[in-house]
Amino acid sequence: MSTTPAAAEFKRDATTLTKDLRHRSLIRTALKKYEIARDSKKALFQDWQSARQTAAEIKWDAINHLDTHLADFARNLEARGTRVHWASNAEQAREIILTIVREKKASAIVKSKVMTGEEIHLNEALEKEGFEVVESDLGEFIVQLRKEPPYHFVFPAMHLTRGQISETFAKELGSAPTDSPEELTMIARRVLRGKYVTADIGISGANFGIAETGMISITENEGNARLTCALPKVHIALMGIEKILPKFEDLALFLPMLGTAGAGQTLTGYNSMYGGPRQPGETDGPEEFHVVLLDNKRTTLMADPEQRDALHCMRCGACLNVCPIYKNVGGHTYGTTYQGPIGSVITPHLRGLQQWKHLSFASSLCGGCTQACPVKIDLHHHLLQSRRNAIAQRPVWWEKIAFRALSYLFNHAGLFSLGMKLGRIGQIFHPLVKATRIDPAHAWTQSRELPKVAPETFREWWQHRK
Amino acid sequence: MKITLFIPCFIDACFPKVGASAVEIFERLGHTIEYPQELTCCGQPAFNSGYWDETREVADKVLVRLKHSEVVVIVSGSCGAMIKNFYPQLYAGTGQEAAAKALAAKTYEFTDFLVSKLGVTDLGARFPHRVTFHDGCHGLRELGIKKQPRQLLAHVQGLELIEMSEAETCCGFGGTFSAKFPMISSAMGENKIGSALETGAEYIVSNDSSCLMHQQGLIDRQKKPLRTLHIAEILNTR
Amino acid sequence: MNDERENILGRIREALRLPAPVPGAHERQSAHPVSEREAAVHIPEWLPSVGVTFEERIALFQKNAAELKAQFVLLDGAEQLASQLREIAAAEGWKKVATHANELAECAANSLGLPVVRTDSGYDVHELESCDAGISTCEALVAQTGSVLVTSKSSGGRALSILPPHHVVIARREQLIADLPAAFALIKAKYGPENYPSLISFITGPSRTGDIERILVLGAHGPKKLTILCV
Numbered sequence: 001m002s003t004t005p006a007a008a009e010f011k012r013d014a015t016t017l018t019k020d021l022r023h024r025s026l027i028r029t030a031l032k033k034y035e036i037a038r039d040s041k042k043a044l045f046q047d048w049q050s051a052r053q054t055a056a057e058i059k060w061d062a063i064n065h066l067d068t069h070l071a072d073f074a075r076n077l078e079a080r081g082t083r084v085h086w087a088s089n090a091e092q093a094r095e096i097i098l099t100i101v102r103e104k105k106a107s108a109i110v111k112s113k114v115m116t117g118e119e120i121h122l123n124e125a126l127e128k129e130g131f132e133v134v135e136s137d138l139g140e141f142i143v144q145l146r147k148e149p150p151y152h153f154v155f156p157a158m159h160l161t162r163g164q165i166s167e168t169f170a171k172e173l174g175s176a177p178t179d180s181p182e183e184l185t186m187i188a189r190r191v192l193r194g195k196y197v198t199a200d201i202g203i204s205g206a207n208f209g210i211a212e213t214g215m216i217s218i219t220e221n222e223g224n225a226r227l228t229c230a231l232p233k234v235h236i237a238l239m240g241i242e243k244i245l246p247k248f249e250d251l252a253l254f255l256p257m258l259g260t261a262g263a264g265q266t267l268t269g270y271n272s273m274y275g276g277p278r279q280p281g282e283t284d285g286p287e288e289f290h291v292v293l294l295d296n297k298r299t300t301l302m303a304d305p306e307q308r309d310a311l312h313c314m315r316c317g318a319c320l321n322v323c324p325i326y327k328n329v330g331g332h333t334y335g336t337t338y339q340g341p342i343g344s345v346i347t348p349h350l351r352g353l354q355q356w357k358h359l360s361f362a363s364s365l366c367g368g369c370t371q372a373c374p375v376k377i378d379l380h381h382h383l384l385q386s387r388r389n390a391i392a393q394r395p396v397w398w399e400k401i402a403f404r405a406l407s408y409l410f411n412h413a414g415l416f417s418l419g420m421k422l423g424r425i426g427q428i429f430h431p432l433v434k435a436t437r438i439d440p441a442h443a444w445t446q447s448r449e450l451p452k453v454a455p456e457t458f459r460e461w462w463q464h465r466k
Numbered sequence: 467m468k469i470t471l472f473i474p475c476f477i478d479a480c481f482p483k484v485g486a487s488a489v490e491i492f493e494r495l496g497h498t499i500e501y502p503q504e505l506t507c508c509g510q511p512a513f514n515s516g517y518w519d520e521t522r523e524v525a526d527k528v529l530v531r532l533k534h535s536e537v538v539v540i541v542s543g544s545c546g547a548m549i550k551n552f553y554p555q556l557y558a559g560t561g562q563e564a565a566a567k568a569l570a571a572k573t574y575e576f577t578d579f580l581v582s583k584l585g586v587t588d589l590g591a592r593f594p595h596r597v598t599f600h601d602g603c604h605g606l607r608e609l610g611i612k613k614q615p616r617q618l619l620a621h622v623q624g625l626e627l628i629e630m631s632e633a634e635t636c637c638g639f640g641g642t643f644s645a646k647f648p649m650i651s652s653a654m655g656e657n658k659i660g661s662a663l664e665t666g667a668e669y670i671v672s673n674d675s676s677c678l679m680h681q682q683g684l685i686d687r688q689k690k691p692l693r694t695l696h697i698a699e700i701l702n703t704r
Numbered sequence: 705m706n707d708e709r710e711n712i713l714g715r716i717r718e719a720l721r722l723p724a725p726v727p728g729a730h731e732r733q734s735a736h737p738v739s740e741r742e743a744a745v746h747i748p749e750w751l752p753s754v755g756v757t758f759e760e761r762i763a764l765f766q767k768n769a770a771e772l773k774a775q776f777v778l779l780d781g782a783e784q785l786a787s788q789l790r791e792i793a794a795a796e797g798w799k800k801v802a803t804h805a806n807e808l809a810e811c812a813a814n815s816l817g818l819p820v821v822r823t824d825s826g827y828d829v830h831e832l833e834s835c836d837a838g839i840s841t842c843e844a845l846v847a848q849t850g851s852v853l854v855t856s857k858s859s860g861g862r863a864l865s866i867l868p869p870h871h872v873v874i875a876r877r878e879q880l881i882a883d884l885p886a887a888f889a890l891i892k893a894k895y896g897p898e899n900y901p902s903l904i905s906f907i908t909g910p911s912r913t914g915d916i917e918r919i920l921v922l923g924a925h926g927p928k929k930l931t932i933l934c935v
């Protein structure tokens with residue numbers, strides 16, 4: 001494989017982390033808990049498979065008629081006083097948000113979890129202009145204090161132990177060290193309470209956008225998004241254009257599927273739909289509500305019909321949670337906004353196939369992700385297709401020669417037999433170089449023994465037998 | 467029935483007993499075996515690496531040679547999935563698409579063939595050992611094979627099957643992935659072997675020798691008290 | 705930025721010119737296609753089952769609430785409600801509560817003899833924040849999930865149910881509904897298509913987080929306690 005900087009970094013970090021047994025067991029333990037909860041909640045469904053199929057069909061309809069749904073969505077939002085903005089790329093989205101923030105002369109901004117915000121590097125842009133931005137989701141708050149990107153797009157601080165979190169809080173907030181998750185949570189609660197009450201602007205993401213009624217839907221457990229959308233005078237929601245669901249009642253299916261697949265809860269703590277700023281006769285809520293619709297190459301992905309279903313994703317994280325690659329290399333190794341299988345599928349579309357194709361090769365194609373996905377995205381086959389597309393576009397010359405030669409060998413059984421005989425001789429001398437740099441099988445033998453060519457191959461056995 | 471046996475390249479070279487066991491089992495059941503010696507490989511390594519033109523060079527020959535076979539049986543879930551699921555994709559929109567689909571329809575993985583097609587679950591085998599079963603991902607998820615090998619093992623005298631906690635988790639072989647990302651592949655394999663060891667089994671049994679080749683390589687290097695064995699070899703014991 | 709709207713919609717239309725494979729086409733067990741209209745009929749059959757009678761459903765709600773670590777108390781009439789509330793207030797030493805204009809909620813709150821903040825017509829956030837409890841009504845209780853369905857129109861605005869550390873919900877028995885599809889149907893029938901409240905929220909248990917080692921902690925940002933009093 002030709003090596004790009006992103007690929008080199010991936011390999012380097014994967015090498016370090018796969019050797020880190022403490023990290024491996026931390027992630028496995030955390031995800032084991034998830035798995036048990038998910039299985040028990042999945043079992044409550046009367047028919048999970050039909051639910052999955054219907055969810056896939058609803059999303060299929062949403063994406064394959066996105067132009068009409070999106071226009072409806074915007075029109076319905078605007079009818080009730082929401083300002084809808086359209087951003088073709090990250091820069092435009094940042095500029096739209098910065099313009100609102102500048103105009104309000106905001107002193108403090110509170111954010112609930114916004115993965116699209118990570119995608120467009122919103123915090124950096126706001127901070128560069130001197131605005132204070134506070135992440136309110138506990139996990140996001142922790143990684144923000146540590147100046148790290150989220151480790152997992154649902155569980156951002158999953159890689160940290162309570163000890164590490166306590167240290168971070170002690171250093172950044174001056175709190176007394178503690179190893180109680182409860183106390184740590186309360187420290188964050190106290191700090192963030194102050195922020196909510198004073199913030200001028202709340203920024204949120206959106207898990208779904210309902211075309212029929214013109215609403216965004218936000219799923220969360222902590223109540224931080226509820227507060228973010230209740231107290232500040234201005235609420236800005238940033239959402240990818242693919243988040244659309246056609247009908248209000250589609251949520252009756254999607255909310256429990258998201259909760260179950262994503263967190264092992266039938267419903268997460270708060271599932272809230274926002275259809276506008278404070279309406280006449282209402283007592284509170286923001287005076288202004290802005291929805292920023294972000295394309296940022298989603299239409300590029302859409303133009304590939306084979307992989308278009310990747311836009312069905314509701315970012316539940318189930319595919320990460322079952323992914324043996326994710327469990328061993330961890331979330332930061334990907335170097336992407338969206339980690340795990342879905343990240344490996346969409347990143348090449350969003351950020352360039354040649355630069356990010358290594359992610360499609362970094363998979364055993366086991367299909368665990370596809371089986372787990374509640375909206376039936378054909379994840380692992382998309383990785384296979386991306387490999388094909390990347391190679392068709394730009395083959396690696398030595399691989400091409402090797403596979404040509406191999407094809408020739410495989411098509412000439414006599415040569416193949418001869419090859420095996422040579423292998424039998426070769427393996428006598430192999431111990432001399434085994435697992436060293438000059439071992440032609442080094443990639444295999446650095447950690448494993450090589451299988452031996454049998455004294456009698458199958459075809460030899462067959463010939464002798466007749 | 468005349469059964470055409472497709473022997474994948476690495477089974478031919480390194481695990482001939484797997485193929486030989488399959489031959490003996492089918493013959494005992496009264497079937498005739500045909501072994502097309504000019505076929506060596508299904509083309510999966512090139513396919514999974516993105517080289518589909520090169521894959522077709524190999525697969526073309528398979529399509530032609532197996533055209534008139536009655537049924538084709540493969541002793542590997544992974545190569546079975548290649549022919550059953552991926553050949554039709556490889557040839558989608560080409561003149562050979564129909565041929566690929568026809569071949570896919572008459573191709574079976576070994577345990578699936580025994581149980582679903584021949585209706586045999588008891589082969590009179592005897593293997594007095596504790597074993598755990600590894601579901602190869604391609605057999606499990608591409609072909610939906612889960613019950614069949616367990617039904618076969620349940621009838622093996624003296625055999626005690628203890629399921630491991632992560633039976634359905636990939637062992638990390640993944641074909642060329644194991645050489646492109648050996649560190650990830652090996653870490654995954656270590657987890658797998660760890661969970662097999664927890665069962666106290668003497669053998670990891672599977673219907674896929676490719677996974678076992680990787681696992682055995684790790685076991686040997688780390689000197690773990692475990693062995694790997696293809697299910698055909700167990701079913702061929704007396 | 706209006707031209708970006710046209711640019712984006714144009715790119716979408718362009719991208720959609722090639723059709724995508726049907727959903728679930730890659731799955732082994734061939735999936736039965738369902739139309740949108742059919743889906744709406746079937747969704748209740750696929751979601752977790754909810755029982756048929758009121759007793760079964762109230763028992764399910766009770767079980768879900770307990771699992772979510774919410775308190776659920778079934779009461780007989782306004783009198784019992786007031787005394788139950790007084791008990792909680794005394795046990796937790798409440799000094800100030802918040803509520804909104806609603807016969808049930810107000811009546812119960814007033815019976816406490818404590819200072820009461822009303823969120824109906826402009827309130828001070830700091831004042832609301834300093835309340836020990838927010839007492840609100842709801843749109844419905846959802847048996848299937850143990851959720852309380854609130855809206856900005858029925859439950860004293862957006863903040864009352866989320867800002868004070870203890871959220872007390874006052875519900876009537878007839879507000880118990882079976883499942884999520886029924887909840888969406890209810891909101892649609894009551895407010896659609898023009899008068900939807902600006903906030904519609906399913907509250908499922910007290911505020912919670914698992915962000916530290918996936919260990920459950922209650923009261924991450926919202927209420928640490930959720931009590932549902934049903935008369």
Ligand code: SF4
Nearest residue numbers: 313314316317319373
């Ligand atoms: S791809 Fe599927 S499983 Fe993965 S996050 Fe998206 S919806 Fe969830």
